[in-house]
Amino acid sequence: MADLATYAFTGIGxxxxxxxxxxxLRFPDVFSRLHALTKADNLGLGFxxxxxxxxxxxxxxxxxxALIWALTLLAAGTVSQLVARVALREQNKR
Amino acid sequence: xxxxxxxxxxxxxxxxxxxxxxxxxxxxxxxRMMGAQLVGxxxxxxxxxxxxxxxxxxxxxxxxxxxxxALAAVGxxxxxxxxxxxxxxEDEPPTTDPRSASEKADG
Amino acid sequence: MTLAFNAALCALILAAALATILxxxxxxxxxxxxxxxxxxAVAWVRLDVVDVALAEAAIGAGLTGVLFLAAFGRLVRxxxxxxxxxxxxxxxxxxxxxxxxxxxxxxxxxxxPERPGPQLAEALPRAGVENPVTxxxxxxxxxxxxxxSIVLLAALIGLWMLTREDDWRNRLGLPQHVxxxxxxxxxxxxLPPVGLLVGVYLAYVGAxxxxxxxxxxxxxxxxxxVAAMTGLVRPPRISAPGWRAVLVAGPLxxxxxxxxxxxxxxxxxxxxxxxxxxxxxxxxxALLLSVAVTLTFLVLGPPEGENRR
Amino acid sequence: xxxLSLFAVTGAVLIGIGFYGLIxxxxxxxxxxxxxxxxxxxxxxxxxxxxxxxxxxxxxQALIITGIVVAFSASALGVGLVVARARLSxxxxxxxxxDGA
Numbered sequence: 001m002a003d004l005a006t007y008a009f010t011g012i013g014x015x016x017x018x019x020x021x022x023x024x025l026r027f028p029d030v031f032s033r034l035h036a037l038t039k040a041d042n043l044g045l046g047f048x049x050x051x052x053x054x055x056x057x058x059x060x061x062x063x064x065x066a067l068i069w070a071l072t073l074l075a076a077g078t079v080s081q082l083v084a085r086v087a088l089r090e091q092n093k094r
Numbered sequence: 095x096x097x098x099x100x101x102x103x104x105x106x107x108x109x110x111x112x113x114x115x116x117x118x119x120x121x122x123x124x125x126r127m128m129g130a131q132l133v134g135x136x137x138x139x140x141x142x143x144x145x146x147x148x149x150x151x152x153x154x155x156x157x158x159x160x161x162x163x164a165l166a167a168v169g170x171x172x173x174x175x176x177x178x179x180x181x182x183x184e185d186e187p188p189t190t191d192p193r194s195a196s197e198k199a200d201g
Numbered sequence: 202m203t204l205a206f207n208a209a210l211c212a213l214i215l216a217a218a219l220a221t222i223l224x225x226x227x228x229x230x231x232x233x234x235x236x237x238x239x240x241x242a243v244a245w246v247r248l249d250v251v252d253v254a255l256a257e258a259a260i261g262a263g264l265t266g267v268l269f270l271a272a273f274g275r276l277v278r279x280x281x282x283x284x285x286x287x288x289x290x291x292x293x294x295x296x297x298x299x300x301x302x303x304x305x306x307x308x309x310x311x312x313x314p315e316r317p318g319p320q321l322a323e324a325l326p327r328a329g330v331e332n333p334v335t336x337x338x339x340x341x342x343x344x345x346x347x348x349x350s351i352v353l354l355a356a357l358i359g360l361w362m363l364t365r366e367d368d369w370r371n372r373l374g375l376p377q378h379v380x381x382x383x384x385x386x387x388x389x390x391x392l393p394p395v396g397l398l399v400g401v402y403l404a405y406v407g408a409x410x411x412x413x414x415x416x417x418x419x420x421x422x423x424x425x426x427v428a429a430m431t432g433l434v435r436p437p438r439i440s441a442p443g444w445r446a447v448l449v450a451g452p453l454x455x456x457x458x459x460x461x462x463x464x465x466x467x468x469x470x471x472x473x474x475x476x477x478x479x480x481x482x483x484x485x486x487a488l489l490l491s492v493a494v495t496l497t498f499l500v501l502g503p504p505e506g507e508n509r510r
Numbered sequence: 511x512x513x514l515s516l517f518a519v520t521g522a523v524l525i526g527i528g529f530y531g532l533i534x535x536x537x538x539x540x541x542x543x544x545x546x547x548x549x550x551x552x553x554x555x556x557x558x559x560x561x562x563x564x565x566x567x568x569x570x571q572a573l574i575i576t577g578i579v580v581a582f583s584a585s586a587l588g589v590g591l592v593v594a595r596a597r598l599s600x601x602x603x604x605x606x607x608x609d610g611a
Contacts, residue, residue: 003095006095006098006099007098010098010099010102010143011102013102013139014102014105014106017105017106017109017136017139018105018109020109020132021109021110021112021113021132022112024112024113024116024128024129024132025112025115025116030122030124030125030128033116033125033128034124034128037128037131037132040109040132040135040136041131041132041135044135044139045135045138045139045142048102048106048139048142048143049142052099052142052143052145052146055095055146056146056150057150061145061150061153064153064154064156064157065142065153067157067160067395068138068142068153068156068157068160069160071157071160071161071163071395072135072138072160072163074164074388074391074392075134075160075163075164075167076131076135076163077384078164078167078168078384078385078387078388079131079163079164079167079168081384082167082168082171082182082183082384082385083124083127083128083131083167083170083171084124085171085182085183086123086124086170086171086174086182087122087124089182090122090123090124090174097202100202100203100206101202103206104202104205104206104209107206107209107210107213108209110213110240111213111216113236114213114216114217114220114233114236117220117229117232117233117236118220118224118229118233120229123228126228126229126232127232129232129236130232130235130236130239133236133239133240134239134262137239137240137242137243137262140243141242141243141246144246144247148246148247148249149249149251151251151410151411152246152251152254154251154255154403154406154411154412155242155245155246155251155254155255155258157399158242158255158258158259158399158403158416158420159239159242159258159262161392161395161396161399161420161423161424162258162259162262162263162420162423164388164392165263165264165266165267165423165426165427166235166262166263166266166267166270168267168385168388168427168430168431169266169267169270169271169430170270171385172270172271172274172377172430173270173271173273173274173277174274175274177278177375178271178274178275178278178375179374179375179376179377179378180378180379181378181379181380181383181385181386183379183380183383183384183385184378184379184380184383203513204513204516207513207516207517208516211516211517211520214520214524215520215523215524215527218523218524218527218528218547218551219527221531221540221543221544221547222527222528222530222531222534222535222540222543222544222547227537227539227540230539230540230543231539231543234543234546234547237547237550241550241554244517244520244554245557247513247517248513248514248517248557248558248561248566249561249566250557250561250566250571250574252571252572252575253553253557253571253574253575253578256574256575256578256579257550257578260578260579260582261550261578264582265546265582265585268582268585268586268589269539269542269543269589272539272589272592272593273539275593275596276539276592276593276596276602279593279596279597279600279602280600281596281600281601281602281603282602283603284535284536284537284540284603285536285537285603285604285605287534287535287536289534290530290533290534293529293530293533293534294530294534296529296533297526297527297529297530297533298526300525300526300529301522301523301525301526304521304522304525304526304555305518305519305522308515308518308519308522308555308558308559309515311559313562333568334568334571334572334575336568337568337569337571337572338572338575338576341569342569342572342573345572345573345576346572346576349576349579349580352580352583353579353580353583356583356584356586356587357583359587359590360586360587360590363590363591363593363594413575415575415576415579416575419579492579495583496579496582496583499582499583499586499587500586502586502590502593503590
């Protein structure tokens, strides 16, 4: 049962990584590419940590996995805001 | 499980090749930074996926990477501000920061 | 599956390394170097050397990127980021292929030794810690670690010697400013507490699991850097006595412990078994602080005045 | 080819790439990056050497950790010198070679 959940969630996570990368490569401009990136960041890693959480042996690992995902969310939110503003300013300069 | 998790990790690694391509192509500096950011997240995902197979100590490395995931991007936005120390959310760099001005007066 | 994974990882690492050298533009080179550092951290985990992976993750993927990006920003403001047109240099390429071939030959012709040496297994119970890497760093080969902490200090002094005369009394690095209440300052308030916890955790578990003063110190340095860049704290001046004391605390405590070992009858820098655990703890705390502060100051750079063009 | 040999050969190729960058590129910042590639290629080669014979030897690991930190401090000093030079002379790259020089 736990193994089944791991298969399912890590598979979904991989799907979001693939989708995010395709978006990063195919979308036409900086801002839509940024949108694709945050999908991979938030959802892909979220599902992968969730899937791996079904394999843990102690609570310590669950706590670590949760912290890892929370930190990535914080980083993704900050980075997308700041990088988008830099891109906007570079565009306005032209 | 010892076959599936490395397989998913390999899949994530394959998507990182796409991120590398974006870093190579640009065209904006922000594009390259985003590619590097995706490699960071992908690296965390790979380490998390390998942890049950390889040993749970890999999670400590994933934690370190996740903690510092935004560091390079913050460095990037700092370096692209006009004086190298700003914040893109400021409309113009404050030339009269009261604290540093008073400090200069007594220093 | 694991072989395919390793091969793909090595291919990505080599692609990133080639791109740092061959890609046009310095910014692209720096970006690929950041990517390369991230992939190297994964490679160290694959080699099952988590201690090294932790250091590489904090330094290769974190601090080095900020260091190079900040330098790139400074060069742009000096108008010196452009690169002269590059040509392929065939003699150099041949020489480097030869070097790689020689190293590969060396790898396959070296005899496989018996690992680890029997001395280590015999000595480990006397080390005072259970993580063999920490035992080697702080007890069996303490010489290397002591001199390394002094090298760090020497590099920082060398960097500070590049300060301009009129900047000497300013604070370290560029004067940072952020929008109060903005995204960046919010990030700078959320991350440091968590980061402090992670850094101290890595240093603390270092006695019997992967981690230690260096790994924790590099994480703390990155946290200090975030705090400085987001305007949470202002960097000190070179003359600040408290910070100078922290810089020398690591090497100094190490030396004192070494001399105490010599006076107590064992050799210089050899910790006697009954007190080894406690002595390593004290040395580790001092080293942790020194490494963290020195690395932060190295990235911030020498003091610079405001709006210098 | 075993995993260890794969990583060792990767390390050897990295050293080659790094040396090429150190010799053939002209911008100093890129040279500092190349110097870092040589360093980490060496660490990878050395780390793989230390893991041969079944058990991972802690001595190379400890040396690599100190090595990473020292290489970083050397890079920081190098980058500081590059920036200081650019401020004094306005350039951070070697001039183009003249023919026959």
